Amino acid sequence: MAMSLAMPLASTMAELDVGALYHDHGAFVGRIIERLVGLGPHVDDLLQETFIVAFKQRKKFDPERAAPTTWLYGIASNLCRRHLRGRQRFDLFKNRLQAEPLDNPNLPPDVVLEKDEAAWMVFQALSKLPLKQREVFALYELEELDGPTIAEMIGIPVGTVWTRLHHARRKFEKHLKTRLAQEVSV
Amino acid sequence: MKAPPEPRRLMHDPEIGDLVRNAGRRKWTTERLLHNDKVITQKLNAYTAGLASEATSMFGTGTLKVGLSLLVGGLIVGTLIWRPIDAPNLGNEPAGQEAIIVEPPELESESTEKPLLPAPVEKSTPEPSLMVQEKPSPRKVARRAPSQPESTNKSTLPAQLRLYQTAKSKAERGDHAMALKILSEMEQKYPDGPLAPDIRLARIEYLTAAGHFKAARDAIRDLLASPSPTARKSLLLRLEGDLWLREGNCSAASLAYRRALGFGLSPEEAELARAGLEKCGER
Numbered sequence: 001m002a003m004s005l006a007m008p009l010a011s012t013m014a015e016l017d018v019g020a021l022y023h024d025h026g027a028f029v030g031r032i033i034e035r036l037v038g039l040g041p042h043v044d045d046l047l048q049e050t051f052i053v054a055f056k057q058r059k060k061f062d063p064e065r066a067a068p069t070t071w072l073y074g075i076a077s078n079l080c081r082r083h084l085r086g087r088q089r090f091d092l093f094k095n096r097l098q099a100e101p102l103d104n105p106n107l108p109p110d111v112v113l114e115k116d117e118a119a120w121m122v123f124q125a126l127s128k129l130p131l132k133q134r135e136v137f138a139l140y141e142l143e144e145l146d147g148p149t150i151a152e153m154i155g156i157p158v159g160t161v162w163t164r165l166h167h168a169r170r171k172f173e174k175h176l177k178t179r180l181a182q183e184v185s186v
Numbered sequence: 187m188k189a190p191p192e193p194r195r196l197m198h199d200p201e202i203g204d205l206v207r208n209a210g211r212r213k214w215t216t217e218r219l220l221h222n223d224k225v226i227t228q229k230l231n232a233y234t235a236g237l238a239s240e241a242t243s244m245f246g247t248g249t250l251k252v253g254l255s256l257l258v259g260g261l262i263v264g265t266l267i268w269r270p271i272d273a274p275n276l277g278n279e280p281a282g283q284e285a286i287i288v289e290p291p292e293l294e295s296e297s298t299e300k301p302l303l304p305a306p307v308e309k310s311t312p313e314p315s316l317m318v319q320e321k322p323s324p325r326k327v328a329r330r331a332p333s334q335p336e337s338t339n340k341s342t343l344p345a346q347l348r349l350y351q352t353a354k355s356k357a358e359r360g361d362h363a364m365a366l367k368i369l370s371e372m373e374q375k376y377p378d379g380p381l382a383p384d385i386r387l388a389r390i391e392y393l394t395a396a397g398h399f400k401a402a403r404d405a406i407r408d409l410l411a412s413p414s415p416t417a418r419k420s421l422l423l424r425l426e427g428d429l430w431l432r433e434g435n436c437s438a439a440s441l442a443y444r445r446a447l448g449f450g451l452s453p454e455e456a457e458l459a460r461a462g463l464e465k466c467g468e469r
Contacts, residue, residue: 026223
């Protein structure tokens with residue numbers, strides 16, 4: 001896949017070719033953001049922001065200290081945290097605004113069908129996890145990374161990775177199995 | 187010592203393994219990646235162009251300051267920060283330098299944000315040839331010795347935070363008029379302050395709470411007109427739809443909802459927009 005990003009900026013990027021980084025890790029970062037903050041157009045905004053910050057901070061990247069994925073993950077996860085904090089504020093406002101709930105449990109069938117049902121259920125279960133557990137779960141179970149790599153990326157001991165994963169899995173399984181049971185009973 | 191074996195992955199679970207495996211294999215399309223590549227390139231080009239013009243204007247200001255100080259008697263030349271600008275390196279910030287704004291244009295910025303980068307970077311003095319005139323950060327101002335004379339660069343963030351807190355507490359006590367007055371004052375005084383996005387959103391909230399629906403909608407319009415990430419635009423449009431619906435204007439509400447859906451909403455938001463549309467249909 002030809003990436004245009006590397007071309008116009010090549011002259012100003014002596015330290016780090018952010019275009020090449022995007023080429024190599026853009027999809028990974030995009031998927032991770034999606035799993036941390038949920039599906040939606042904000043995922044693309046956050047992905048773009050991650051690489052813009054990476055470009056602005058490119059001189060601070062030290063390849064001897066961290067792998068590019070670790071560095072990019074750090075930027076992306078911080079942006080996701082910000083986004084989630086902002087969304088809490090926005091949701092608060094929204095809840096106050098709505099005198100009567102607009103949620104309609106009886107959605108038309110086409111709305112239900114247009115969702116990727118399976119992925120939707122997994123994302124719903126993921127969103128129930130606290131962020132710290134969610135990131136470990138997403139990296140281990142969905143990205144299939146190993147414990148030491150996750151520990152390095154997040155900056156926590158491997159033991160903590162397993163502890164978080166243990167709690168995350170318990171909650172995730174409980175939520176998903178409940179949903180599946182509901183689906184079957186319907 | 188041998189490391190303990192990693193736990194068995196959920197994808198091997200007989201009950202939910204398939205779901206997890208499918209979600210894990212969810213790929214990003216080439217089109218989506220290329221689209222983002224294009225947007226990043228545009229944003230970075232705008233950023234580097236902005237940096238160049240910022241540096242040029244700083245050059246002008248610096249020259250003027252030197253000239254004025256010489257006219258006054260050359261007594262305060264030492265207080266001026268003058269560093270030559272290395273034009274070819276305009277796009278390259280030295281490590282550890284906080285001179286150029288590197289904050290992303292996040293809408294919900296907070297004063298107590300963690301730095302965006304995960305790992306601290308070794309403190310190194312930037313090469314003089316690479317330095318541009320520093321833009322004072324609040325942290326730097328706070329660290330300055332008290333004996334140093336107060337400059338016009340003093341951080342206004344604490345004052346902004348105090349005002350914002352006052353507005354919030356007024357609103358919590360139901361005094362939305364006063365809260366709005368404080369916010370307007372802040373918007374005038376600090377139009378580009380770090381709390382500006384919060385102020386704008388709070389303004390809409392207080393206007394709505396005070397029953398000024400039209401003004402709230404106008405404020406949403408203003409926000410929509412300003413450059414903001416697409417996701418935020420679609421959310422604002424959906425909120426606008428809610429406002430219209432509350433006022434019983436279903437055609438305007440439907441239009442806002444449809445525009446929001448057109449911009450793209452998260453599945454939850456899209457459901458809410460569709461539910462709003464349905465309500466409009468029922469009426």
